[in-house]
Amino acid sequence: xxxxxxxxxxxxxxxxxxxxxxxxxxxxxxxxxxxxxxxxxxxxxxxxxxxxxxxxxxxxxxxxxxxxxxxxxxxxxxxxxxxxxxxxxxxxxxxxxxxxxxxxxxxxxxxxxxxxxxxxxxx
Amino acid sequence: xxxxxxxxxxxxxxxxxxxxxxxxxxxxxxxxxxxxxxxxxxxxxxxxxxxxxxxxxxxxxxxxxxxxxxxxxxxxxxxxxxxxxxxxxxxxxxxxxxxxxxxxxxxxxx
Numbered sequence: 290x291x292x293x294x295x296x297x298x299x300x301x302x303x304x305x306x307x308x309x310x311x312x313x314x315x316x317x318x319x320x321x322x323x324x325x326x327x328x329x330x331x332x333x334x335x336x337x338x339x340x341x342x343x344x345x346x347x348x349x350x351x352x353x354x355x356x357x358x359x360x361x362x363x364x365x366x367x368x369x370x371x372x373x374x375x376x377x378x379x380x381x382x383x384x385x386x387x388x389x390x391x392x393x394x395x396x397x398x399x400x401x402x403x404x405x406x407x408x409x410x411x412x
Numbered sequence: 413x414x415x416x417x418x419x420x421x422x423x424x425x426x427x428x429x430x431x432x433x434x435x436x437x438x439x440x441x442x443x444x445x446x447x448x449x450x451x452x453x454x455x456x457x458x459x460x461x462x463x464x465x466x467x468x469x470x471x472x473x474x475x476x477x478x479x480x481x482x483x484x485x486x487x488x489x490x491x492x493x494x495x496x497x498x499x500x501x502x503x504x505x506x507x508x509x510x511x512x513x514x515x516x517x518x519x520x521x522x
Contacts, residue, residue: 324511334449334457334500336511350510384456396445397504397511398462405456
């Protein structure tokens with residue numbers, strides 16, 4: 290069965306860095322586009338970034354541009370999110386999510402989600 | 413401040429039909445297909461509807477989606493107590509080059 294397991298969250302001071310990981314299993318990771326989505330405490334969902342199945346194309350939300358970088362290692366079935374210059378408003382549960390479609394997406398629906406990892410930015 | 417506008421709350425009694433709207437604009441709903449997610453407190457969201465009206469396997473046919481112009485709707489018929497959850501619409505926005513979510517609608521079953 291499809292499993293997505295995030296790790297790497299924790300408490301970090303403003304201006305600090307964290308790298309989140311998402312270990313994937315139960316599907317062909319190398320043919321799946323992947324996303325990061327976050328949810329601040331008590332708030333709605335916010336898309337953060339997408340990476341194409343082969344890593345050739347990446348998109349980041351305006352709130353993440355210049356600070357966050359999505360990447361993947363298909364040999365390790367792992368998705369990453371490098372987060373630098375963290376701000377208190379980045380405090381959220383970060384989910385990795387799999388695109389429904391193999392290879393190139395149509396509409397970017399997320400059919401499987403991890404359980405999330407909590408990032409807290411506070412001094 | 414959300415690109416997609418949803419009502420913050422909706423409610424209905426068991427057995428009723430409830431609709432949740434999602435209003436956008438030409439670069440998002442007007443140009444791309446809409447997806448809907450259901451989320452229970454403390455859990456990850458679940459894909460409920462994709463490509464405007466398609467249901468993933470396992471989603472009851474009580475849930476249906478539609479789109480017209482720059483708006484979309486999620487309808488839940490035969491409302492059940494276990495449908496009480498938060499519902500989000502989402503779509504690719506071609507001008508932002510990213511996925512945008514609505515603010516979410518909290519559904520209460522009275």
